[in-house]
Amino acid sequence: MKRHLSFVFLLICALQLSALAQKTVLDPQALLRDVQVLSADSMAGRLSGTEGNRMAQEYIEKRFSEIGLQPYNNSYRHTFRLESRGVVVEEAVNLIGFIPGKTDKAIVLTAHYDHVGERKGEIYNGADDNASGVGALLAAAAYFKKNKPYYTLIFAALDGEELGLQGANAFLENPPIALDLIQLNVNMDMLSLNEKGELYASGAYHYPALLPLLQQVKPRPQARLLTGHDRPEQGKNDWTRQSDHYQFHKRQIPFIYFGVEDHPHYHKPTDIYENINPTFYPDAAALVIDFVQLLNKKRPSLRATDSVTES
Numbered sequence: 001m002k003r004h005l006s007f008v009f010l011l012i013c014a015l016q017l018s019a020l021a022q023k024t025v026l027d028p029q030a031l032l033r034d035v036q037v038l039s040a041d042s043m044a045g046r047l048s049g050t051e052g053n054r055m056a057q058e059y060i061e062k063r064f065s066e067i068g069l070q071p072y073n074n075s076y077r078h079t080f081r082l083e084s085r086g087v088v089v090e091e092a093v094n095l096i097g098f099i100p101g102k103t104d105k106a107i108v109l110t111a112h113y114d115h116v117g118e119r120k121g122e123i124y125n126g127a128d129d130n131a132s133g134v135g136a137l138l139a140a141a142a143y144f145k146k147n148k149p150y151y152t153l154i155f156a157a158l159d160g161e162e163l164g165l166q167g168a169n170a171f172l173e174n175p176p177i178a179l180d181l182i183q184l185n186v187n188m189d190m191l192s193l194n195e196k197g198e199l200y201a202s203g204a205y206h207y208p209a210l211l212p213l214l215q216q217v218k219p220r221p222q223a224r225l226l227t228g229h230d231r232p233e234q235g236k237n238d239w240t241r242q243s244d245h246y247q248f249h250k251r252q253i254p255f256i257y258f259g260v261e262d263h264p265h266y267h268k269p270t271d272i273y274e275n276i277n278p279t280f281y282p283d284a285a286a287l288v289i290d291f292v293q294l295l296n297k298k299r300p301s302l303r304a305t306d307s308v309t310e311s
């Protein structure tokens with residue numbers, strides 16, 4: 001009898017553990033390590049065309065390979081000539097890998113890995129902007145590698161965002177799949193720092209079919225999802241044009257952009273690993289994964305019915 005009771009006790013423990021395991025969608029330590037590596041002084045702010053940027057490419061390539069993403073045409077590297085704002089980079093590089101779903105219809109997850117480099121001898125490490133987005137991109141890749149998605153998921157670490165959304169433009173000019181297969185762009189840019197525990201999902205104003213889904217994303221202990229920052233009357237608080245997702249929006253491809261409100265470290269040398277929030281950030285990244293998982297379950301029709309109004 002005693003043995004029987006302890007068996008029941010163990011069974012209950014096991015069930016509780018499995019409930020916990022279901023909620024854990026990422027490894028916080030791996031997430032934080034990715035940000036720490038990408039925002040290290042050795043990468044010198046990852047400006048497009050520099051040695052530090054090249055080191056970041058190699059790190060992301062290694063992580064794509066470890067996670068087991070599939071390349072298109074045997075390589076994660078998609079090179080392009082970048083010419084913008086008086087800067088020319090002969091070989092800028094997007095890193096692209098994918099996880100096949102049960103359909104060819106795809107969701108493109110993006111995060112730019114470049115930043116602004118060095119100015120007046122000071123390194124702009126870009127831990128929040130946007131090592132944090134790349135960390136979340138890698139965490140989502142690791143999650144969906146183990147949890148087969150309905151949609152084909154394309155993971156793109158983009159170059160040249162800081163020079164005018166150039167990597168996203170190159171991706172769409174020379175896409176790995178037909179553009180009309182892309183249902184949605186999920187862009188991540190600055191996810192690791194907010195004192196109120198708030199992560200914004202921006203874009204549902206333009207693509208209202210996504211609003212109910214965003215509202216179903218349950219809060220996590222340290223981070224909750226809000227919607228907004230996407231209305232033209234909000235002026236500079238309208239984020240529609242402010243990161244890579246705008247290149248998708250311009251081409252009538254729906255987007256949701258995940259990010260935090262501006263903070264004192266934005267585009268400052270103090271945007272360093274030590275200043276990100278190590279409890280908010282993993283939960284913020286998990287909210288993005290929760291949203292993509294909901295998309296895979298609910299499969300809203302996004303492209304047939306939506307008309308886009310230029311903001």
Ligand SMILES: [Zn+2]
Nearest residue numbers: 129130189190
């Ligand atoms: Zn950024």
